[in-house]
Amino acid sequence: MALILNIETATKNCSVGLSKNGEVLFVKEIAEQNFSHAEKLHVFIEEVFAETNLKLSDLSAIAVSQGPGSYTGLRIGVSAVKGLCYALSVPLIAVDTLEVIARKINVDNGIIVPMIDARRMEVFSAFFDANFNKIRETKAEVIDALSYKDISDAIHLVGDGAMKLKDVLTDSKFHFYPELEFPSATEMAVIAQQKFEKNEFEDVAYFEPFYLKDFVLITKK
Known part of the structure; x- marks a missing residue:
């Protein structure tokens, strides 16, 4: 057990x-x-x-x-x-x-794109297939109207980063799920x-979170 x-x-x-x-x-x-x-x-x-x-x-x-x-x-x-x-x-x-977010939805086809809000129009995202296999690495990317223009498959956008993009990604291939936020x-x-x-464990002493971007502390002059 x-x-x-x-x-x-x-x-x-x-x-x-x-x-x-x-x-x-x-x-x-x-x-x-x-x-x-x-x-x-x-x-x-x-x-x-x-x-x-x-x-x-x-x-x-x-x-x-x-x-x-x-x-x-x-x-x-x-x-x-x-x-x-x-x-x-x-x-x-x-x-x-991002895989945790992707697993909040079940689809028969298309690409699942979990997105975490990273301020302004930037998101942390990755691509998963319908079986939750990661098919594109994790990125910090700025989204605009031309993003994912070369993809013809249905794109299922989940996470709090996705919801701010409804007015930007307007093609019918994009599907939004506002209830699947976190x-x-x-x-x-x-x-x-x-x-x-599979015994896929981390070294407790040396494990660190995957921040993707460096933390920057901004102070007033």
Whole structure:
């Protein structure tokens, strides 16, 4: 039996879930305009164990959304997971945040393009096929009316980065899903289980989030 704690903090959604053999047992999450991950994360962890009558010592592994996404959110999630993995002597599993978003939708054909808002008209994005295989690498890209003009397949856009593009990407091949905005621990469960079965674990001491872009601190002159 694989009991995995799944933690997603890469966006505005602070999401914590427990899964057993890839099946979700319980998820606690909240998406707020102002990031509340620092205040909510450890409370949510306690609540999911209380709801399932399980203990931290029962865990087989802990999975964390590795990014790309919010610098602050990723730091909070990864720091918490590394501390727990070290204390409990359980392996750490890193999950691609964009794949988590892609798995929020099921399509028969076309390309799934999960997008995370990266300010202005820029997004963090990747391409996945209908079976959630990544077919284009993760990029930080600025979107305009000519983006994806060479693709004739249906393009399914999901994530908070997609919603700001409805007035830009107007061709009928683009499909938007406003209810599928943030990644969640719910969709992490299957990915984490697959990685657990393959022993795809990270080095707890040296693992770092995938920021994609360097963090720049701007100060007033």
